[in-house]
Amino acid sequence: MSPIYLTTPIYYVNDKPHIGHAYTSLATDVLARWHRLAGREVYFLTGTDEHGQKVEKAAQDAGEEPQAFTDRVSQAFRDLTHTMGFSNDGFIRTTEKRHYDACQALWKRLQERGQIYLGAYEGWYAVRDEAFYGPDELTERDGVKYAPSGAPVEWVREPSYFFKLSEWADKLLEYYEINPDFIAPASRRNEVISFIKSGLSDLSISRTSFRWGVPVPGDDAHVMYVWLDALTNYITAMGYPDEKAELWKFWPADVHFVGKDILRFHAIYWPAFLMAAELPPPKRVFAHGWWTNEGQKISKSLGNVIDPLALVEEFGLDPVRYFLLREVPFGQDGDFARGALVNRLNGELADVLGNLANRTLSLIQRNCEGKLPALSAPIEAEGALLTPLATITETVGKLLEVQQYHLALEEIFALVRGANGYITVQAPWALKKTDPVRMAAVLRHLHTALRAYATVLQPFMPGSMAALLDQLGVPEESRSLAALATPLPEGHALPAPSPLFRKVENAG
Ligand code: MSP
Numbered sequence: 025m026s027p028i029y030l031t032t033p034i035y036y037v038n039d040k041p042h043i044g045h046a047y048t049s050l051a052t053d054v055l056a057r058w059h060r061l062a063g064r065e066v067y068f069l070t071g072t073d074e075h076g077q078k079v080e081k082a083a084q085d086a087g088e089e090p091q092a093f094t095d096r097v098s099q100a101f102r103d104l105t106h107t108m109g110f111s112n113d114g115f116i117r118t119t120e121k122r123h124y125d126a127c128q129a130l131w132k133r134l135q136e137r138g139q140i141y142l143g144a145y146e147g148w149y150a151v152r153d154e155a156f157y158g159p160d161e162l163t164e165r166d167g168v169k170y171a172p173s174g175a176p177v178e179w180v181r182e183p184s185y186f187f188k189l190s191e192w193a194d195k196l197l198e199y200y201e202i203n204p205d206f207i208a209p210a211s212r213r214n215e216v217i218s219f220i221k222s223g224l225s226d227l228s229i230s231r232t233s234f235r236w237g238v239p240v241p242g243d244d245a246h247v248m249y250v251w252l253d254a255l256t257n258y259i260t261a262m263g264y265p266d267e268k269a270e271l272w273k274f275w276p277a278d279v280h281f282v283g284k285d286i287l288r289f290h291a292i293y294w295p296a297f298l299m300a301a302e303l304p305p306p307k308r309v310f311a312h313g314w315w316t317n318e319g320q321k322i323s324k325s326l327g328n329v330i331d332p333l334a335l336v337e338e339f340g341l342d343p344v345r346y347f348l349l350r351e352v353p354f355g356q357d358g359d360f361a362r363g364a365l366v367n368r369l370n371g372e373l374a375d376v377l378g379n380l381a382n383r384t385l386s387l388i389q390r391n392c393e394g395k396l397p398a399l400s401a402p403i404e405a406e407g408a409l410l411t412p413l414a415t416i417t418e419t420v421g422k423l424l425e426v427q428q429y430h431l432a433l434e435e436i437f438a439l440v441r442g443a444n445g446y447i448t449v450q451a452p453w454a455l456k457k458t459d460p461v462r463m464a465a466v467l468r469h470l471h472t473a474l475r476a477y478a479t480v481l482q483p484f485m486p487g488s489m490a491a492l493l494d495q496l497g498v499p500e501e502s503r504s505l506a507a508l509a510t511p512l513p514e515g516h517a518l519p520a521p522s523p524l525f526r527k528v529e530n531a532g
Pocket of ligand 1: 032033034035036043044045047048073254255256257281282283284285286313314315316322
């Protein structure tokens with residue numbers, strides 16, 4: 025099985041982390057954990073994007089030197105990975121020496137292949153997006169011009185190196201054609217294709233009006249355009265330019281996770297740079313949607329930025345992880361509403377999954393002396409409970425392979441609901457006196473089902489599913505997808521159960 029390489033965008037260190045950052049990394053984390061459970065070798069990379077005018081300006085506003093400023097803010101992003109339970113294997117900062125080396129090596133390679141020329145850039149630039157825009161993309165209000173993202177643009181005129189992007193239009197279109205899954209979701213693919221078809225100009229890839237960036241090799245008056253610098257992180261971390269490095273086997277990336285706002289950079293510029301450098305392009309770029317807050321666009325000026333740390337503090341980590349991936353189809357925009365989170369936590373995690381676990385495990389504790397009952401042959405009543413378990417890893421795996429997290433959770437929870445129906449109908453609590461053998465059989469079937477649910481839910485809710493697997497008596501080494509095929513021995517002692525999820529009041 026080939027190794028899997030998954031990445032998040034590297035985050036600008038102009039401000040503290042918010043829900044958007046947590047969201048992209050969470051999606052990456054769940055897939056990384058899933059592949060590990062499936063026995064794949066995985067590298068999950070995240071990091072911070074520390075150069076460019078926007079970060080330089082934020083440092084100035086804070087009255088700090090850019091390096092000291094980025095050291096401080098970058099730490100907040102490293103802390104976020106711990107708070108959110110991310111399992112990243114690496115964390116890259118673009119101010120590291122290895123990254124300067126990689127950027128300069130890539131530049132030289134592009135130059136050697138005749139892909140870079142010196143000219144002068146004249147046009148519109150949005151510092152907030154660190155992006156160039158054509159005049160026809162802009163709108164004007166009160167004498168100020170704005171990019172489609174809402175960022176104000178300014179007129180820039182300076183000497184600049186250019187990358188011959190215009191030469192790559194056909195090759196890019198061909199790459200999308202041959203690799204129909206390269207851009208996801210499919211609707212975004214059409215957007216990218218029409219952008220290319222409307223005509224690609226060469227891309228300005230250096231700036232001279234500020235200093236906070238990677239110097240252009242051989243011409244110190246220029247620093248590299250921050251997006252060329254930033255995108256290169258994905259190969260820096262794999263050891264580039266040393267293609268014999270141990271991690272190089274992970275390249276090309278399996279999925280670059282990004283928000284829809286930065287798809288153009290990942291689906292057009294990045295593969296074009298790589299093809300021009302004769303390096304393999306990534307296999308897939310998934311662009312997710314944006315969150316609003318109670319129906320409103322999230323913005324610093326509106327003061328409605330959602331702090332992931334505050335959410336985790338209030339609701340606990342796993343309910344937040346579950347909510348973010350359950351509430352909104354991955355790829356679409358979605359709204360963050362406190363009441364919706366509370367409903368998912370109370371109504372699904374606590375009442376459906378938590379309750380099933382609690383009812384089953386308390387009965388085993390009370391009626392079976394806390395010992396796992398023996399396996400017995402299923403009867404017809406068990407069909408709906410047990411049959412889907414045979415294919416649960418396959419079903420969930422297929423959905424995760426295409427990043428349909430909400431559907432994977434829907435499938436699993438439909439089964440958990442079914443299991444609640446089963447326990448209600450079988451009423452094992454009533455069987456103790458009338459048919460203890462049947463009672464033990466029912467409880468063991470429920471245990472089997474719970475183990476399967478907990479196993480496949482681990483990537484989504486690592487902490488609470490580890491607790492559930494502990495309560496189910498599943499040893500650490502038996503928590504992989506493959507281990508599900510091997511039943512636990514009867515008589516295995518189970519610890520006393522305790523509630524998995526804490527309900528919260530639906531007000532606030
Ligand atoms: N530094 C660049 C990425 C370089 S990757 C080579 C960057 N950084 S960012 O910090 O501005 O944005 C990071 C991510 O946060 C993007 O994927 C963006 O889509 C996401 N989000 C920002 N606001 C968001 C929401 N309101 N909702 C969901 N995601 C959002 O861009």
